[in-house]
Every structure is written in C-alpha cells, then in structure tokens.
Amino acid sequence: MNQQYMVKAEKVRKNFGANEVLKGVSLNVSPGEVLCLVGPSGSGKSTFLRCINHLEVVNAGRLYVDGELIGYRESGDRLHELKPREAAAQRREIGMVFQKFNLFPHLTALENVIEAPIRVKKVAKAEAIKRGKELLSRVGLASKYDSYPAHLSGGQQQRVAIARALAMDPKLMLFDEPTSALDPELVGEVLDVMRELAESGMTMIVVTHEMGFAREVADALVFMDNGVIVESGKPADVLLNPQHERTKTFLSKVL
Amino acid sequence: MGSHCGCRGFNHHQRKVNPELTSDSNQNAGSQSADLHSDLSEETIKAIALRHPLRNIFAVFLLIGLVAFLVDASHREIYDWPTFSKYLFNHRVLSGVLVTLQLTAYAMVFAVLLGIVLAVMRQSPNPILKSVAWTFIWFFRGTPVYVQLVFWGLLSTVYPSITFGLPFVGDLATIPSINNLSLFVLAVIGLTLNESAYMAEIVRAGLLSVDRGQEEAAKALGMGWGLSMRRIIIPQAMRIIIPPTGNEVISMLKTTSLVTAIPLTIDLYMATRDISANTYKPVPLLLVASTWYLVFTSFLMVLQYFLERRFARGYAHMGLQVQDQPLEGLGGG
Numbered sequence: 001m002n003q004q005y006m007v008k009a010e011k012v013r014k015n016f017g018a019n020e021v022l023k024g025v026s027l028n029v030s031p032g033e034v035l036c037l038v039g040p041s042g043s044g045k046s047t048f049l050r051c052i053n054h055l056e057v058v059n060a061g062r063l064y065v066d067g068e069l070i071g072y073r074e075s076g077d078r079l080h081e082l083k084p085r086e087a088a089a090q091r092r093e094i095g096m097v098f099q100k101f102n103l104f105p106h107l108t109a110l111e112n113v114i115e116a117p118i119r120v121k122k123v124a125k126a127e128a129i130k131r132g133k134e135l136l137s138r139v140g141l142a143s144k145y146d147s148y149p150a151h152l153s154g155g156q157q158q159r160v161a162i163a164r165a166l167a168m169d170p171k172l173m174l175f176d177e178p179t180s181a182l183d184p185e186l187v188g189e190v191l192d193v194m195r196e197l198a199e200s201g202m203t204m205i206v207v208t209h210e211m212g213f214a215r216e217v218a219d220a221l222v223f224m225d226n227g228v229i230v231e232s233g234k235p236a237d238v239l240l241n242p243q244h245e246r247t248k249t250f251l252s253k254v255l
Numbered sequence: 256m257g258s259h260c261g262c263r264g265f266n267h268h269q270r271k272v273n274p275e276l277t278s279d280s281n282q283n284a285g286s287q288s289a290d291l292h293s294d295l296s297e298e299t300i301k302a303i304a305l306r307h308p309l310r311n312i313f314a315v316f317l318l319i320g321l322v323a324f325l326v327d328a329s330h331r332e333i334y335d336w337p338t339f340s341k342y343l344f345n346h347r348v349l350s351g352v353l354v355t356l357q358l359t360a361y362a363m364v365f366a367v368l369l370g371i372v373l374a375v376m377r378q379s380p381n382p383i384l385k386s387v388a389w390t391f392i393w394f395f396r397g398t399p400v401y402v403q404l405v406f407w408g409l410l411s412t413v414y415p416s417i418t419f420g421l422p423f424v425g426d427l428a429t430i431p432s433i434n435n436l437s438l439f440v441l442a443v444i445g446l447t448l449n450e451s452a453y454m455a456e457i458v459r460a461g462l463l464s465v466d467r468g469q470e471e472a473a474k475a476l477g478m479g480w481g482l483s484m485r486r487i488i489i490p491q492a493m494r495i496i497i498p499p500t501g502n503e504v505i506s507m508l509k510t511t512s513l514v515t516a517i518p519l520t521i522d523l524y525m526a527t528r529d530i531s532a533n534t535y536k537p538v539p540l541l542l543v544a545s546t547w548y549l550v551f552t553s554f555l556m557v558l559q560y561f562l563e564r565r566f567a568r569g570y571a572h573m574g575l576q577v578q579d580q581p582l583e584g585l586g587g588g
Contacts, residue, residue, distance in 0.1 A: 055471055084479055092477030102472035105569045106490050116476035119486060148569035168476060 005064070006031045006172055006203045007052060012061035014047055021047045023227035024061065029205060029220075031171075034198045036214035036235065037207045039224035040250060045207045048224070049174050052205065053094040054087050065094060066171055092120060095165030099177040101157040103149040109136060109160045110145040113167045121168065128167075135163040139193045155186030159193050166197075173197065175206040211255055215239055223247050338539040342530060343546065351526030352547050354439075358511040358522060362446035363504050369447065370454025377459055388455070395452035400445075404516035407445035408438075439521075442514040450507060457499045461492030493566045501559030505552045512544075523547055 007029040014022040021044045029035050037045040050056040051063060054071045063070040070090060072079040082090070104112050113132040117123040123131075136145060139159040149157050158178055165173060175194065179187040191213050198204055198217050208214060214221050214235050221235040223242075231238055231247045239255070242248045328334055342348055376388035395403070406413075420426040465488050473483030512524035520529070527540040534540070 053475055055474060088474070088477045088479045091475055094475070096472075096475035098468060098472065098475075100468055102466070102468035104469065104472070104487055104491075106494075106566075107569070115486065116478060119482055120477045150569055164476070 005029060006033070006066055007205065008062075008064040009048075009052075010062045010064075012048065012051060012063055013059050014044070014051060014056060015059055021227055022051070022058075025224070025227070025229055026061075027222060027229065027232070029203060031203050032201045033219045034202075034204045034206065034217055035220045035222060036218040037205065037222050037224060038209065038211070038214060038250075038254075039230075042226075043224040044227040045224045046176050049096075049176050049205060049207050052172075052174060053091050053096055054082075055096075065090070088120075092168055093171050095168060095170035095173040097158070097161050097165055097173070097175045097178045099180050101149070101154070101161045101181070103157055103161055103164070105149050108146050108148055109141060109152065109163075112149070112160055113164045116164070117167050132163070132167060135166050136160070138196075139163050140189070153186060154182045155189045158182065158190045162190075162193055162197070171203065173202055173204045175204065175208070177207050177209070179208065179210060209254060211239060211251075223250065225250070333538050334542065335536055335539040338534070338536050339542050342527070342540060342543050345530065345543075347526045347530060348523070348543060348547070351521060351523035354519075354521050354526075355508065355511050355523040355547075356551065358439075358442055358446060358514065359504065359508045361443045362450055362511075363507055365443070365447040366450035366454045366503075366507075367458075367500070369451035370458050373451060373455035374458035374462060377455065378462065392452045392455050395449050396456075400449045400510060401513050401516050403449050404442070404445045404513055407441045408517040410436075410441060438517050438519040442511075442517050442519045445517065446507065446510065446514070450503065453503060454500070457496055457503070458492070460499075461494075461496035462488060464495045465491045490566070494563075494570065497559070497562050497566055501555065501562070504559075505555050508551055508555070509548060 005028045007027075009025055009027050011024040011026055012022055013020070013024055023044075025044070025048055027035075037049065039045050047056055051058050052065065052070065057071060068090065071082055071087065073082060073086070103109075104115065107115060110129065110132050113135055114125070114128040117128040117131070118125055133142070133145060136142060139162055141156060141159055141163070144152060144156060144160075147156075149160070152160065162178075178194065179190050182190065187210070191210060194204070194206070194213070195217050206214075206218070218235045220232060221238045222232040223230045223238060223244075223246075225246050231242060231244050238247065239251060242251055329336070373388045373391060376384045377392075379385055379388075416429055418426050418429040469487055469491065470483060473487045478487070511522055514522055515525050519525070524544050527544040528537075531537040531540040
C-alpha cells in the first residue's frame, strides 16, 4: 500500500523521558529522490533520521521503508516488537553515514568495507574484496585499501564510511551531518561523492547544514524546528523564498 | 635524519614568507638569511652536558651494594648452591612446575570466560542479572583467596551430595558425592571464581572504553549483538583488557602457591617444601621455586609485549605514518 514511496513517515513521535523531540513528523520520499533535512540543532532532524533505521524507537506514529513497517510487526491491530535478528535484517537494507564516521579503527579501509558483506550477507570473501576495491576507488581511495582509519584524513575516513555503507547494497542511504566534523577544506571531497551517488539514482536522506549542496543536489528540502516540519518544498523555493518567519531567521543566519 | 627534516621544515616556512616581501632587495636579504640559518641548522650542536653528581653517586653505591651481595651470596653456606643445582631439575620439582602451569592456564581461561559473562551481565538492563553479577564480584573480591580455597577444600563436608528436585514431584537427580572431585579440580574452581571477579571488572572497563558509535555503526550495517561483540567491540576492548590481564596471569602463576590451603600439595611450591622437609635445607629449595616462578613470569612478560603490539593495530604511531605516506587521493571524488 505504500509501495510508491521509499520512505513514508506518518505522525512520528519520539520522546526522551519528558522531552518530546519529534512531535508528529510526516513526510514521504520517493525512490531515487534526494531529501535534505535542515534546521537548528535540537530540532529533531538527526533523531528522525535515526528512527528510520530503528537506532531509536518511535513512541507513536508509523515509519515505513519500501512498504515495510520499521521496528514492529503488525498482526491484527497489535504491534509486536521485532526480534533483534529481524530488526538487523531491516537495517541491512538501509545504509547510514555518521557525523563522526564511526569507522572500525582496528580494521583497514578495505576490511571496514568488506566486514559486513562477508559476515552479514555471507558474500564470498574474494567477491567481497573485489567489490570493496571497486567501491573504494569509486570514492577516490584506490590507493588507501590497507590504511587504518587513524592514518586517513577526516574526508578520506568519511568516504570510506560511505563505501562501507554502499557495500551492503542498500536501497536507501541516510546521512547524519556527514560533513559537520570535517575541516572546511575537506568538505568538498565528501559532497562530491554524495553528489555522484545522488546522480546514480540512490534514494538519500541527508541531514546537513550545507545549503549549497541542498540547493544543487536535493529534490526536496525539509526545514524542521522544535520537533515539527515547519516548511518543505523544492530546495530553491524554500531557500530563496521561505514562507515562515522561523525559516527566514534560520536561513538568514546560515546562508 | 633529524637535522634533515628540520631543514626541510625551514625551507617550507621560507616559501610562505617570501610572497609578502615586495622589493627585490628585501627578497635577496630574505634568502641570504635563509642560507645562514640553514647552515646553522645543519651543524650538529656540541654543548657541554649538564652534570648530575648526586645521581651518579647514588648509582655507584647501588652497584657496590649489588656486587657485594652477589659475591657474598655466591659462597654463603646457607644458600647451598650445590643443593640448588641438584634439585633445580629434580623430577618432583619439574612435575610441580607442570601442575603450577596447568593450574594457571585452566584457572585463567575459565576466569576470562566467566569474567566476560559477568561483565556483560553487569551491563544488562535486567536488574536481577545485574545485581547477581554485582554480588558475585563483591563477594569474591572482598574475601581473601586463601580463605576461599580452604572453603573449597571443605566442600564435600559442607555439601556431601547435591540433589535436584521439584515440589510435589520429588527428586529428579542427585550428584552423589563431591568427594569424587579431585583436589586439582577444586583448586581450579577456587582460583577461577576468585579470579573471574577481577577479570569481570577488567573486561567491563574494556567494553566501556569502546566508543558507542562503534556499536551503532555495526548495528546500522545489520550486524546482530553477538557478531558486533565478536568482530567489532571485543577486538577493540582487547587493547584495554590485555595489559591488566597480563598482570593477572603473572599474579595467578604466583597465587597458585596458595592451593596448599585446599590442600593440594603437588604444585611447584609444595614440591620444594616437601623436598626441604626431608633434606632440612629450606633455603636452596626456596631458590629453586623462585627461579622457576621467575622463568615463567619473564616468559609471560615477553608474551604480553607481543600481544599488546598485535592489538594496537590501527592505533600505534598515528602521526608518524601519516607523514610517511604521500597524501594522494585528497582531491578525489
């Protein structure tokens, strides 16, 4: 019933104790679409992203990825929590890139990329290595297969992290402020990889403060504040002609 | 090597400064002073070293004391070196060495496994699992290992047999006699339970040292708890776990000498005690025991060094390696 959308969020609510972080967020993302989530820190955009692959458990509302309810099984009118194994199977289809890269420091770049395909998807090792090398050269790191994360720059680490997520052949990629922890001069190389990925037709949700990237690459832009979606639309429209006062103040500070 | 690098760094600095200088004469002056400086920096400094008279006097005293001790010990009657050499490779001593090594190995292996279970239990959201683990650690760390070993020796007196049963159903199974457990097994149990309490805390510190983002990244890749523990979390925790565990193994090797409390009397220490009870020469046999303990603790120290190096992969010498490698691929995309 939700087949036409890759991601469908219906009135998603999330609270940490008494603190309500998401107050009914609804949005749809079509296959191949690139959606940028912007907003001030604490607006709930990262939390919403983490809900999509069940790193956070939603308290109310429903989240579907490719028509499949996230985190729960619906039988009759009751919801059952998914077993860890089932939740893991859902996450396998959703790639995630973190602000702080979260590469595995004890593994080389190539080992980082092939670990999950071999252990989780049971891909043959030789095949995983071949594909891993392809992915690393695709993100411009053909010479860095055997480097440990600590020997790579921030931009290189983030590109390895993108290759690592892509190695699982996800149908959806989530980016949680992928360039916020980078030196300004390294931001471009990561955005280049993301732009190339968007052009290849990947469905992407990107939490970012890079308005230039949002305007150039995104199909839709959503502005969140205080746990709700304030405004959404074509990036150029929202950025150049914001309708709400809150959006205007925010954009005047970041643009 | 060092002066060469310094020179390269200086030139680099000079390149940055030059564009700010506008007139030709200034530029010449700049490069002249650069030459002057680089000549200086290539010349190795020969300065008169600072003297440390007190430190040197202390070192000489120590040396004199040590030599005096060794010379004296070499022909002091009571050390009885002929007896020492006679019993160093005595078959009772050697089989005692074997028992000590076996006790150490079994107790440590089981203690590490139980320690991991306890550490994971302590992090469990289930309050019962958590408090059972806490109480276990509290008890076994809080009482002396010697006392615990005496207790395990008395186990068959305290629990002559153990029967499992259900109310209204009756007895299901009985372990007839704890007497059948050998003293060796009781010693391993006693040492294991005590050690596992310490290992649990070491493992817990290791697990807590791994960034939470690692678990999330593993989760996001579709890894289950067991897989992410085995492949991601524990290998990283090992870096923190290994050094104190090495100390624990060394400490365990020596703690095995307390199994006489059980009483197990076939380990290295008791073997030498038995022999000296017959020969009336306790000192050379204490030296025999000490020698063997030292041999194996030294071996363990070397082993620990290599293990630490193995698990430091991806961490050691970060800054150096980055410099050595050309920074290519930076502009890619």
